Amino acid sequence: MSTTSPATPGAETPAPPANTAAEQFAKRRRSPAQRVQHVLHAYPAISPLLVLVVSFLVFTYLNPNFGTLRTQSLILQQVAVVAALAVGQTLIILTAGIDLSVGAIAILAMLFSAKLSADSGLPGPLAVLVGIAVGTAAGAINGLLVTRLRLPPFIVTLGTLSVFTAMALLYSGGQSVQAGAMPDLMVWTGEIVNLGGLRITTGVFMVVLLYVVIGFVLKQTTWGRHLYAVGNDAESARLVGISVNRVLLSVYTIAGLIYGITAWILIGRAGAASPNAAADANLESITAVVIGGTSLFGGRGALLGTLLGALIVGYFRTGLSLAGVDDQWRVLSIGLLVIIAVSIDQWIRKVRA
Amino acid sequence: MSTTSPATPGAETPAPPANTAAEQFAKRRRSPAQRVQHVLHAYPAISPLLVLVVSFLVFTYLNPNFGTLRTQSLILQQVAVVAALAVGQTLIILTAGIDLSVGAIAILAMLFSAKLSADSGLPGPLAVLVGIAVGTAAGAINGLLVTRLRLPPFIVTLGTLSVFTAMALLYSGGQSVQAGAMPDLMVWTGEIVNLGGLRITTGVFMVVLLYVVIGFVLKQTTWGRHLYAVGNDAESARLVGISVNRVLLSVYTIAGLIYGITAWILIGRAGAASPNAAADANLESITAVVIGGTSLFGGRGALLGTLLGALIVGYFRTGLSLAGVDDQWRVLSIGLLVIIAVSIDQWIRKVRA
Amino acid sequence: ACGSGGGSGSGGGDDVGVTLITKNSSNPFFVTMQEGAKKAGEADGVKITTAAGKEDGDEQTQIAAIEDAIARGDQGILITPNGPGVNPAIEKARDQGLYVIALDTPPDPADTVDVTFATDNFKAGELIGEWTKSQLEGEKATIAMLDLFNDKIISVDYDRDQGFLTGMGIDTKDEKKNGDEDPTGSYDGGDYEIVCNEPTTGAEDGGRTAMENCLTKNPDINVVYTINEPAAVGAYGALQQAGSEDGVLIVSIDGGCDGVKSVKDGVIGATSQQYPVQMAELGVKAIKKIADGGKAPEPTEGLDFYDTGVQLVTDNPAEGLDSIDTTKGTELCWG
Amino acid sequence: MTATTPETGTTSHDGRAPVLSARGLVKTFGRVVGLDGVDFDLYPGEVLAIIGDNGAGKSTLIKAATGAIVPDAGEVRLDGELVNFKRPQDAREAGIETVYQTLAVAPALDIAANMFLGREMRRSGPLGSVFRMLDHKGMRESAGKSMADLGIGTLQNMAQPVETLSGGQRQAVAVARAAAFATKLIVLDEPTAALGVKETNQVLQMIERVRDSGLPVILISHNMPNVFEVADRIHIQRLGRCAGIITPKTHTPSEAVAIMTGATTLEDTPGSVRG
Amino acid sequence: MTATTPETGTTSHDGRAPVLSARGLVKTFGRVVGLDGVDFDLYPGEVLAIIGDNGAGKSTLIKAATGAIVPDAGEVRLDGELVNFKRPQDAREAGIETVYQTLAVAPALDIAANMFLGREMRRSGPLGSVFRMLDHKGMRESAGKSMADLGIGTLQNMAQPVETLSGGQRQAVAVARAAAFATKLIVLDEPTAALGVKETNQVLQMIERVRDSGLPVILISHNMPNVFEVADRIHIQRLGRCAGIITPKTHTPSEAVAIMTGATTLEDTPGSVRG
Ligand SMILES: Nc1ncnc2c1ncn2[C@@H]1O[C@H](COP(=O)(O)OP(=O)(O)OP(=O)(O)O)[C@@H](O)[C@H]1O
Ligand SMILES: Nc1ncnc2c1ncn2[C@@H]1O[C@H](COP(=O)(O)OP(=O)(O)OP(=O)(O)O)[C@@H](O)[C@H]1O
Ligand SMILES: OC[C@H]1O[C@](O)(CO)[C@@H](O)[C@@H]1O
Ligand SMILES: [Mg+2]
Numbered sequence A, B: 001m002s003t004t005s006p007a008t009p010g011a012e013t014p015a016p017p018a019n020t021a022a023e024q025f026a027k028r029r030r031s032p033a034q035r036v037q038h039v040l041h042a043y044p045a046i047s048p049l050l051v052l053v054v055s056f057l058v059f060t061y062l063n064p065n066f067g068t069l070r071t072q073s074l075i076l077q078q079v080a081v082v083a084a085l086a087v088g089q090t091l092i093i094l095t096a097g098i099d100l101s102v103g104a105i106a107i108l109a110m111l112f113s114a115k116l117s118a119d120s121g122l123p124g125p126l127a128v129l130v131g132i133a134v135g136t137a138a139g140a141i142n143g144l145l146v147t148r149l150r151l152p153p154f155i156v157t158l159g160t161l162s163v164f165t166a167m168a169l170l171y172s173g174g175q176s177v178q179a180g181a182m183p184d185l186m187v188w189t190g191e192i193v194n195l196g197g198l199r200i201t202t203g204v205f206m207v208v209l210l211y212v213v214i215g216f217v218l219k220q221t222t223w224g225r226h227l228y229a230v231g232n233d234a235e236s237a238r239l240v241g242i243s244v245n246r247v248l249l250s251v252y253t254i255a256g257l258i259y260g261i262t263a264w265i266l267i268g269r270a271g272a273a274s275p276n277a278a279a280d281a282n283l284e285s286i287t288a289v290v291i292g293g294t295s296l297f298g299g300r301g302a303l304l305g306t307l308l309g310a311l312i313v314g315y316f317r318t319g320l321s322l323a324g325v326d327d328q329w330r331v332l333s334i335g336l337l338v339i340i341a342v343s344i345d346q347w348i349r350k351v352r353a
Numbered sequence C: 001a002c003g004s005g006g007g008s009g010s011g012g013g014d015d016v017g018v019t020l021i022t023k024n025s026s027n028p029f030f031v032t033m034q035e036g037a038k039k040a041g042e043a044d045g046v047k048i049t050t051a052a053g054k055e056d057g058d059e060q061t062q063i064a065a066i067e068d069a070i071a072r073g074d075q076g077i078l079i080t081p082n083g084p085g086v087n088p089a090i091e092k093a094r095d096q097g098l099y100v101i102a103l104d105t106p107p108d109p110a111d112t113v114d115v116t117f118a119t120d121n122f123k124a125g126e127l128i129g130e131w132t133k134s135q136l137e138g139e140k141a142t143i144a145m146l147d148l149f150n151d152k153i154i155s156v157d158y159d160r161d162q163g164f165l166t167g168m169g170i171d172t173k174d175e176k177k178n179g180d181e182d183p184t185g186s187y188d189g190g191d192y193e194i195v196c197n198e199p200t201t202g203a204e205d206g207g208r209t210a211m212e213n214c215l216t217k218n219p220d221i222n223v224v225y226t227i228n229e230p231a232a233v234g235a236y237g238a239l240q241q242a243g244s245e246d247g248v249l250i251v252s253i254d255g256g257c258d259g260v261k262s263v264k265d266g267v268i269g270a271t272s273q274q275y276p277v278q279m280a281e282l283g284v285k286a287i288k289k290i291a292d293g294g295k296a297p298e299p300t301e302g303l304d305f306y307d308t309g310v311q312l313v314t315d316n317p318a319e320g321l322d323s324i325d326t327t328k329g330t331e332l333c334w335g
Numbered sequence D, E: 001m002t003a004t005t006p007e008t009g010t011t012s013h014d015g016r017a018p019v020l021s022a023r024g025l026v027k028t029f030g031r032v033v034g035l036d037g038v039d040f041d042l043y044p045g046e047v048l049a050i051i052g053d054n055g056a057g058k059s060t061l062i063k064a065a066t067g068a069i070v071p072d073a074g075e076v077r078l079d080g081e082l083v084n085f086k087r088p089q090d091a092r093e094a095g096i097e098t099v100y101q102t103l104a105v106a107p108a109l110d111i112a113a114n115m116f117l118g119r120e121m122r123r124s125g126p127l128g129s130v131f132r133m134l135d136h137k138g139m140r141e142s143a144g145k146s147m148a149d150l151g152i153g154t155l156q157n158m159a160q161p162v163e164t165l166s167g168g169q170r171q172a173v174a175v176a177r178a179a180a181f182a183t184k185l186i187v188l189d190e191p192t193a194a195l196g197v198k199e200t201n202q203v204l205q206m207i208e209r210v211r212d213s214g215l216p217v218i219l220i221s222h223n224m225p226n227v228f229e230v231a232d233r234i235h236i237q238r239l240g241r242c243a244g245i246i247t248p249k250t251h252t253p254s255e256a257v258a259i260m261t262g263a264t265t266l267e268d269t270p271g272s273v274r275g
């Protein structure tokens, strides 16, 4: 047994005698808590994962229905839209920005494509493209305002939040468009795929794909690298010759594109295009990003964390609901659980040795 | 005339001949726009003031009612609560934090004091004190979580937003307490004082007082200085021997106290204590701070800006309404106006020479 | 552990599980409804779980609550729908074998749910409209319409608004559309001017801002229609601070204890009283009955919902208009 | 554990007890070893230089001794008393002023504000004691004087934000601050790195003035001529450990560099006269 | 306007045209005058040192010449062509590499990422050209080599975030970056300020290697011995102006310091041999 765990400090293997003070320090006794902390620290994604697993067990104990594939698929569907929007939000927050217009853009894109297809009989593929184009254009407007006018992203997106919301309502007249009135492709994202009991919508798959693609781009490409550099220290990035404005513009535009895709997923999820569909999307998407460990000051964080952050909130909400916790108590518990979950994460990250 | 304006560069006073390149540069011709920019730059508070004055003129031109004392008093009353909450929010944002629980704390404090005085006949002064104490305690809880658990303020106040809101609703059962059921002192903040046609509530006066006191403290005391230092660079502040945690704890606590006082103003304003009274307070208070020029990254900004920021939004909202702009168009215009107002401000600050 | 079937396998023993989903949980009306449902549930052996939108109009939270009810294994859902956006989720629940009852607000179309227990909202509006007309005695009516939403179309909103105008004798044009009336004209007895249609979201602060907006447009308003009593409270506050509360007729709908007291104090002229506890009790009983193999009650004759009744509360009764006074109103009030 | 520097006892060469001393300091950062069991002593009225290659652990050593970081192991004594600095504030309150290599300035605040950060001057009378009002004018004047003392003549406006200063001007602010407030000892981590020739000389003179006034000084520097000019003793850090302690009298700069870089050891290069 | 340095023409002492030259550069910050009409020339294959007191305008001068700030007035020429650097990127693209005094590193990114920031290595084949994938491994290896070349031996892990490096290690990253990518000329603003003795020598050798390979170098430094060791010509900044240009052959370090501090002028101290 001693030979199978050579990496564990303080194992009973005959180690070479400690010959420096630091080595002696490394071989000191540690409390079990410290050991756990230490292991978890080596894999930063483990800690939110752990929170997920523990809450899975607890909530399933409270109501066995929680553990069923059925409920799990439900949570995935409930979380999908916020998780998708949070991809764009993550990109923007990584550049030390913030996007308050995420919900407004998604609604604008959704209503445009839905109404165009319902009223003027635009065919499905075109309608979907229109939605994505509207999202992209709206994101590009944010980006232009941020880079040309040099306004704080908070102000820009606060302004466009109003502008895009009003445009969506003026265009739609507050009317929602029902699924039946749209081409099939528009609601295709709500179609269920049965994966051996896990009944998941195609929309959920699209969200997973979004995470894979953007996660790859962030870690593996020049663009991702520059995005982190700009968020970390824009002046340094400028001095080493990165075109800060170009990076920022592309980030806001791509975020808009992601919101445009999310609009499509949202239609499938809601079974309709309604102007209130994503009212809380701003705070919820920012919450997922921050719980996922990305810094609001930019330059630090990872996309995987955002996904886990979105899932944690979904777990808490549905888990408490299935446990039969009443509305106000549920709100209270979610507040506490968020604080606790992030505290655990912080505690693990804090470890130094 | 030439002697009365000696500070104007390029005035006709016989100036000593330019003897360095830089002096020649300083004496170059400037466009009128640059001159305006230059003057405004010297007094940073002028630019938001200018935005106010211009919008006053424009809105009064569009509807003469806007210029009446009556409308002006109305705007002050509408803006008062958000402006008061924004004082606490400014303190927190100056430390590079953010407070999402501001509305929740105000409601909690309001319902506690209102219900206690209505149900258990607590006398007015005590009830007011209870409200302030509840606010202070809630703020202190935020502060403790931020300093002890070292959690990002966003997460802490996101959590307590839920917790405090749920507590308020659980305690009050959603019931509002009407003015008649409370001691007079509780609704004293809604009393009208007639200042030669300007009908202003005592609550508005309290808000003005709040700005004067906290503005003084920020600029003139050690505590204010340390607050800026912590927000500007917490690690440097720590290294020079400032107790960062103590400063942060005090900031969150004092912010809570301010919210507690605001709860009292809110009762007067609403003529009742109702659980929905300050629903949009989070975003609105942050908006006032940011439009007022305070950086979300901490350490830069001033309280006067926040007051002007709150007023600008109030002017736009009421002005457009009086101009007969329909609701959705109003929302759209406010979004645009916010962006324009802040752009002008940025342009003025940008000037270097 | 996997593959749970239809609506079986509730977490709480052999109780029947029901979720009550209200519009929000800060309006005393809905809090009363929750309490009523809990009480009825205890009596009938029904386990009630409550959920609510974050505010009036919040469809997303209601959708998630419906889905959770399905997942929890509940037999039925009682919902006060926040808008048409929840319809697909309701349909999904019914497909899964849950029994869905709407309370307070009939969905559009009405057959989205199995049955609705609600106030006849059009009639509730009509009553206060007729009362207002009689009080004015031919005087010019300068009217503020404080509605629920302007960005969403929902039955309580247009039913009450159009009912009120109908009661006044004003041509409402499209009966499902607020604000399409002629801005000026004559009602049964005199001239009218509609100053504004402002949204309140059925809450105090919304009511206050709405009233302030109306007052800036025209300070001479003498009739204020409000969608519900929280909005009325806000409206009164605005009038008071503008110093023009005297001589203004505020009318509302709800009949909560605070509202009835306002009528008594002369703050509100008249209010149409609703009976939320009844709605909740009927709803719980209906689901229990169906779970035990029985049948649901039928809608009231001539309506597409089951009418839980409405009465006008005022201390200034109008001739030919049935009403109860505030003493009686206080006996029947809730909250 | 004191094997690396056997000649360093708890009492000094001339019999006086050290003002500040540390034993067995260890600090690791993950896999990186910053300090590997370091002892050091600072005696009354001396200038102790710490030299060593980049990454040798100099900054980490003085951070551990002044509360900026908490060492993993080891102890620090001030005047023989065990101290437990948990925060830089604790060391400041004990009279230890430190100029950290990162300068520790608040960029958005002005020069005067930075000079007095954490120890602001208050107005006289109740305005200061009760209302805790700042004495803006007093601080500006005093800051201006301190900067002039350091020979920084290009700065006229004490209300200029520190972020707009040149590299050297910024460093001067931090050094002036330390010089003004120390009551026990001063620690300077590369205080002249960004300074010009004139300003550097001024700082060296300042160090000597401080020493002459009785306060001991710890000076970290890569500049051998400077070190040999002002230091009484020289502590050589190498790879997280103390490679020996020499004096300008016993060793030449090139011997010091040889020990520092590992080209030789203190044992092999005992110097011309044993300390 | 060229009156301050009459001997500086558009062609050099030995008849070659300057690689980089500037005329009449002015830069003011509000009331503060950073540059007050400065000319300078850099000739092929030379090391030009810029010296001057703190706040004399050295950093501002090279910032204005490399696009980091846009001067209020004046012009910059590269190989005789008027250039209009609006952003540092423009200068980089023209082959000018600069180590700014503030280092310009992204603290949260690792050493390799910082070394290649803005000019990342991509995978070979379509992965790199189409998918623009980074070659993480290649960059780490190459960064390790560059750091070793500079004699920074304490760094093993190129994946360590730069914010955890010692002051000197951090500076070495910036210097290594510039050395690796320059094709036209290198500008170094106090590159050895935080470096140890060994590392400083390494940088000086690097500068000589670069010069020998034909690239001219601009070096800002406060270290007179270093300056006199490597510089071919020395530009002296004083109070935002050029106080004269000397060479190590014509002037001694103390004459340079005297001119720099205003104790004398170039006219009064023409040096032993006229340049
Ligand atoms: N926070 C940290 N995290 C990880 N490693 C660190 C941290 N701080 C310091 N180190 C490492 O510890 C070692 C010692 O660093 P230290 O700053 O003490 O060096 P130094 O002797 O001051 O060097 P320099 O002369 O360059 O300032 C270095 O290898 C450095 O990379
Ligand atoms: N952004 C700015 N705003 C205001 N003043 C500035 C700014 N940048 C530089 N200055 C001022 O311009 C003058 C020249 O600064 P510069 O940085 O060029 O000096 P330097 O010669 O590089 O000094 P050092 O040797 O200390 O680095 C200084 O007085 C400085 O305070
Ligand atoms: O906000 C509108 C809602 O408010 C009520 O009137 C209760 O106060 C409900 O009947 C209605 O659905
Ligand atoms: Mg160091």
Ligand SMILES: [Mg+2]
Residues within 6 Å of the ligand: D166, D167, D168, E058, E059, E060, E101, E189
């Ligand atoms: Mg410089």
